[in-house]
Amino acid sequence: xxxxxxxxxxxxxxxxxxxxxxxxxxxxxxxxxxxxxxxxxxxxxxxxxxxxxxxxxxxxxxxxxxxxxxxxxxxxxxxxxxxxxxxxxxxxxxxxxxxxxxxxxxxxxxxxxxxxxxxxxxxxxxxxxxxxxxxxxxxxxxxxxxxxxxxxxxxxxxx
Amino acid sequence: xxxxxxxxxxxxxxxxxxxxxxxxxxxxxxxxxxxxxxxxxxxxxxxxxxxxxxxxxxxxxxxxxxxxxxxxxxxxxxxxxxxxxxxxxxxxxxxxxxxxxxxxxxxxxxxxxxxxxxxxxxxxxxxxxxxxxxxxxxxxxxxxxxxxxxxxxxxxxxx
Numbered sequence: 621x622x623x624x625x626x627x628x629x630x631x632x633x634x635x636x637x638x639x640x641x642x643x644x645x646x647x648x649x650x651x652x653x654x655x656x657x658x659x660x661x662x663x664x665x666x667x668x669x670x671x672x673x674x675x676x677x678x679x680x681x682x683x684x685x686x687x688x689x690x691x692x693x694x695x696x697x698x699x700x701x702x703x704x705x706x707x708x709x710x711x712x713x714x715x716x717x718x719x720x721x722x723x724x725x726x727x728x729x730x731x732x733x734x735x736x737x738x739x740x741x742x743x744x745x746x747x748x749x750x751x752x753x754x755x756x757x758x759x760x761x762x763x764x765x766x767x768x769x770x771x772x773x774x775x776x777x778x779x
Numbered sequence: 780x781x782x783x784x785x786x787x788x789x790x791x792x793x794x795x796x797x798x799x800x801x802x803x804x805x806x807x808x809x810x811x812x813x814x815x816x817x818x819x820x821x822x823x824x825x826x827x828x829x830x831x832x833x834x835x836x837x838x839x840x841x842x843x844x845x846x847x848x849x850x851x852x853x854x855x856x857x858x859x860x861x862x863x864x865x866x867x868x869x870x871x872x873x874x875x876x877x878x879x880x881x882x883x884x885x886x887x888x889x890x891x892x893x894x895x896x897x898x899x900x901x902x903x904x905x906x907x908x909x910x911x912x913x914x915x916x917x918x919x920x921x922x923x924x925x926x927x928x929x930x931x932x933x934x935x936x937x938x
Contacts, residue, residue, distance in 0.1 A: 624823075625906070628907075631904060634826060638836050639837075639903075639904075642898075643821070643904075644890045644891075644902040645821050646817070646893075647898075648890070649817045649889060651897065655808050659805060662798065662802070662804050663798075664783075666783060666798075667783035676797065679799065716782075719896050721782070721929065722896065724919070724929055725892075725917045726888040728919060729884040729885040730885055733803075734805075734806045737881065738807065738810065743803040744803070744936065744937060745798075745802075745935060746937050747933070748934075750785065751925065755922050756922075756932060757919075758920075759884075759919075760884060762911060766908055766913070768908050773907070774909050775825070776904060776905060776906075778900060778901045778902055778904060779901075
């Protein structure tokens with residue numbers, strides 16, 4: 621038998637509602653929406669800031685990268701900061717905003733899952749905790765610090 | 780200044796490589812690829828098992844749901860199990876596999892981020908730890924149990 625969430629409050633019974641357009645999962649996926657958006661966010665976490673870096677490292681065309689970076693700025697995940705190297709004209713670089721940086725657990729979860737399930741070798745790279753050298757991933761925890769599994773979860777309407 | 784990962788081993792310097800097609804993030808995104816795949820996985824975690832449930836709750840057409848569920852079975856995220864109600868013909872229901880269930884942190888991270896950043900009201904629903912009532916989300920932790928932030932992370936080639 622598959623383990624699933626338990627529905628509570630007005631979300632129980634499950635047949636009485638559908639998630640619809642307000643669902644935060646749907647909204648997040650719609651905002652990210654494309655493979656290229658994920659790859660550009662990956663590169664932002666890897667330290668890319670300049671347009672040429674994003675194009676080269678995410679292996680996108682100039683046109684795709686330009687459109688997508690513009691959208692990520694519009695959505696507030698990246699912000700443009702002017703910078704100038706000696707003797708050069710002013711240019712702009714892309715920096716993660718707090719909203720963008722907060723997407724990191726999504727990226728890590730995707731990496732962790734891909735390393736585990738889509739590779740025979742554990743994937744090409746892994747995240748390590750610099751302090752102790754152990755592998756880093758995402759864990760389900762509640763705000764009180766308890767480790768939580770799917771079977772321990774209630775889905776509840778927000779207050 | 781934006782905080783980013785530190786690259787180690789043959790991943791340093793960053794300019795000497797690109798992630799390419801082997802990247803687990805890219806592979807995971809390509810496999811999921813569509814809004815409808817995410818919504819169907821959401822519904823699987825919410826307890827849907829029957830085709831009609833997936834169609835209605837994810838608000839998809841029969842054709843889209845059918846194509847996408849078939850792909851999710853092909854990719855091993857869901858599996859088909861025959862079942863029979865008294866007096867009815869044998870039908871099939873869709874159950875999460877271990878590979879599919881392991882995607883849960885991705886879904887939770889997307890919900891958590893959407894609740895925080897794409898809603899004025901904290902989103903329509905939240906996950907609670909049944910044992911203590913506290914809100915549940917994903918956290919970055921290393922295998923030794925340390926809480927980890929972006930600045931504490933090394934990206935390293937897998938051994």
